[in-house]
Amino acid sequence: MLINFTNHPSKNWSKEQISAGMKYGNIHDLPFPTVDPGQDENYICELAQVYTDEIITLKPRAVLCQGEFSLAFAVVKKLKEQGIIVLSATSQRVAVEEKNKDGTVNKTAYFKFVNFRKYGG
Template sequence: MLINFTNHPSNKWSKEQTMAAMKYGTIHDMPFPAVDPAQDENFIGELAQEYTEKILELKPSAVLCQGEFSLAFAVTKKLKEQEIIVLAATTQRAADEVEKEDGTMVKTVHFKFMKFREYGG
């Protein structure tokens, strides 16, 4: 099982990303929590422990972990200590800018999934 611990539900993924994820088994979405920027490191540590325990209960073969940086780092570290494969989704970014008649610019950004990359040692 791949746990999708992000804010991007797997039912909105591209066919390519879904197929790459299936290498790890079924996909289980676990929404990444909103993190109050005013919170301190102790709060992040407690939240990381809470979510790591929830993830480990599901016995995943891999976890896609992306979200607020300090929490994602803390969860990734804890999962790696338990020898769980932790992944990041890599994308190719393309941006288009169009000038409207009133002179304002509209920027549209597209992200194309490329592959999953395992977090290193």
């Protein structure tokens, strides 16, 4: 199983990303929590332990972990210590510009999934 521990539900993933995720088994969404920016490192450590414990009980083959940086870092570290594969999604930014009649330009950015990359170390 691949646990999708992000704010991006797998139902909204591209076919390519779903296919890449299915290499680890079924995809299980576990929403990344909102992190109170006013809290300290102890709060992050406690929250990381709660989510790490929950993830471990699901016995994943791999975990896609992306979200608020300090919590994501703490969870990645704890999961790797347990021998669990932890991934990030890589993407290519594609920008499309459209010139309006009044001379202004609208710019829209799209992110195209490329692959999953293991956290190093």
